[in-house]
Amino acid sequence: MSSPTKNRVESIDLLKGLVMVIMALDHTRDYFHTAAFIYEPTDPMQTTLLIYLTRWITHFCAPVFCFLAGISVFFVGLRKSTSEVSTFLLKRGLWLVFIEMTIVNFAWYFDVQMRTPGFLVIWSLGISMLGLAVLIHLPKKFILIFSCLVIFGHNLMDNIHYEGNYFWAILHDARIFEISSNIKLYAYYPVIPWITVMSLGYCFGTIYEKSFDNDKRKKILKAIGIDSIVLFIIVRGVNIYGDPLSWVEFDSFSKTFMSFMNPTKYPPSLSYLLMTLGPALLFLANAENLKGWVVNFFCIFGRVPFFYYILHLYLIHGLAMLFAELTGFGWKTMILDDWVTYVPALKGYGFSLGVTYLVWLAVITLLYPLCKKFDAYKVNHKDQWWLTYL
Secondary structure, eight states, rough: OOTTTTSSOHHHHHHHHHHHHHHHHHHHHHHHHHHHGSSSSTTTTOOOOOHHHHGGGGGGHHHHHHHHHOOOOOOOOHHHHTHHHHHHHHHHHHHHHHIIIIIIIIHHHOTOOOOOOOEHHHHHHHHHHHHHHTTTTHHHHHHHHHHHHHHHGGGTTTTTTHHHHHHHHHHTTEEEEEEEEEEEEOOOSSSSHHHHHHHHHHHHGGSSSSSSSHHHHHHHHHHHHHHHHHHHHHHHHTSSSSSSSOOOSSSSHHHHHHHHTTOOTTTTTTHHHHHHHHHHHHHHHHTTTOSSSSHHHHHHHHHSHHHHHHHHHHHHHHHHHHHHTTTOOOOGGGSSSSSSGGGGGGOOOOBBBHHHHHHHHHHHHHHHHHHHHHHHHHHHTTTTTGGGGG
């Protein structure tokens, strides 16, 4: 592992890269897998275990990346003043919100009319940075306590609903709004609790300080990781608090297992965050000494995540347009006025899970050399201020 005193911590880049590659699997599934246009992949009554796991593994992506982004902000603070970091977060946050509503939105739909705006993952990262720009002026102990209180307590608001209220939906109640007959707003990533996932990561950054003992850091990560997993099992098992949707016992173990392991993502429940962040902390505790070409491969994606994210959306959607044309649906069906799996004209389109995996591997293979070149460019042009926004 690179020393925490250096610009990069390799175990963090490795985990970032892993979740970015896994994320591409989920997006490839959305645009290529036949079943994605028929039923929810986590529905125990319709899915298969392999399809379920293909979707389930991607649950780690958003919370882990948001948490690691918080740690990265802490690293920025090691070489800048608090006011400088706050200013950077404000600019970066506004930039990400703008990118979500323009470049990312167009990547999802290829619709020049922008009829389906969405507050999705890039938006949530941007908003979280805006919130963190304020929080970092407070004592770290306060930030830690506040983050934990929100993460552990926000499910108390699960039964609070205000029909048609945009503000509440953006704050905590994930919704789809029909603004007009042909315009929908997807408010899928509410501010709460995403903002505190990032601020929690910011607090964890302290264990990567130069003076912090490596063995002690590993013990802390292992202990909290294991405790989080155990707490997830307890909270989820009790089935009273921690998720707006209770798990259901079916007549088969596999269906019951799928129900149990499928807590709510929109917004991420306490159970969801314990289930995903716990293993992530264990991974960080055990990845510090990993070496080799596999590690280097994933670290490339982890060092240029934003660049990779934008490219992978356009590549996947572009390939889907090509495949739609080749299979008789026509490329124009991939110019979307709604989320891809909700478009009636695409019912019957798609391929097997095996083909979906092959397309995913092709996407990663095609993007690797581009990401590697861009990473090298960033390393050799650190004086270019605009690179901090990519």
